[in-house]
Amino acid sequence: MKKALLFGAVAVILFGGKVQATQLPDATATQPDTTVTTQQTEQVDANAIMTKAExxxxxxxxxxxxxWMNGQMMMDIALDMxxxxxxxxMSVSGDTMTIWGDGNTKMAYAYDSTVGRYYFTPDTADFSELESQKNEAMQTVKTDPSLTYSYVGKVNKTVKGQTTECYQIHASVTQNETTSTGEYYISTTDYRLISMDISLYSKAIVGSTGNMxxxxxxxxxxxxAIPADVIAAATISPDYTVDRGKVTYGVKYVKGQPVLSVKSAVKAKNKVKIEDSVTICGKEYPVYEIGEYAFSGNxxxxxxxxxxxxxVIGKRAFYxxxxxxxxxxxSKNIKKIGTYAFKANNGTVKVKVPAKKLAKYKKVFAKSKKFIELTK
Incomplete structure (x- = not known):
């Protein structure tokens, strides 16, 4: 790690990792208190304390x-290896994004504040890099022989309502017109890292003010552990897609209920079967729709x-x-045929429908009659 980015590993683990981003105890609304208990009157080996913290x-x-960035809470993240x-x-564009992830079940649960519910996404919670992320976190307290650590005194630090007496250790480094300074707060009883205050001055990195x-x-x-009520309340994410054969199905919500739409089948060939339903995580979801452009150009x-x-058969589904x-x-319940759903094929496409629905479907398929021949 470059010395000018001595404290950059914190940003790496919080912003650079692949873990999905939800809520343990609520994040505190204000920064933790720091109370001085003693000044530097005792001889303390700062380097030894940093080594023990590491x-x-x-x-x-x-x-x-x-x-916290410039006094604003940016993220609260926790890992259980x-x-x-x-x-x-996390705070994203003024909104709070909350997510749980389980590396064993490969499930992620995200809270959508716009609809007030949790969605689950299967097979996306890949935590193979947890160990490497932990190593990144370790860099925040890794001692550097080129730096000088100095003992400041003992202070009380409060994080999530828990007050801990800490050693305060100061460190700083300047390289390429970038100055980083840090105050480390390390428990006096077990040497766990409790808090870090980091200041960075660099116009090249931060911008016109140069201060962060x-x-x-x-x-x-x-x-x-993911709370049981989160798991119980979660429904499948509307962004989830699943492949069955050469057909890709995507989740959509119709009248508040999750169903499936054929999203793409451009690689399908010869005979293609659109399933009645698809089972995801033990639950069957009906295939409600052939989506727009699903087979277009195949x-x-x-x-x-x-x-x-x-x-529903969407616009230009078989164009x-x-x-x-x-x-x-x-299906005996086709309700809508999109514009040009069957246009620009070679010749007329024969469409076989249930015998009892032929009369009704002639009306439903009326706008497509130039391109198809309905039979029973």
């Missing part, structure tokens, strides 16, 4: 961090079987499918 950090498997659970509460202040507060819960499909739960000659619709 060793302690190396042994930690469960810990959390609050990050044992259970592989991660939590974060950051405070990082650490806390040490016994363990992390020059290899010849026939398509559409599942019994489909109600320019040059080899498409037949479609078998098993």
């Amino acid at each position: 060793q302690q950090m190396n042994s930690m498997t469960v810990y959390g961090m609050e990050m 044992n259970s592989k659970v991660v939590y974060a509460n 202040t950051m405070q990082v507060n650490l806390y040490y819960p016994q363990s992390l 020059k290899k499909i010849k026939s398509v079987s559409i599942g019994k739960n489909v109600q 320019r499918c040059k080899k498409l000659s037949s479609i078998n619709i098993r």
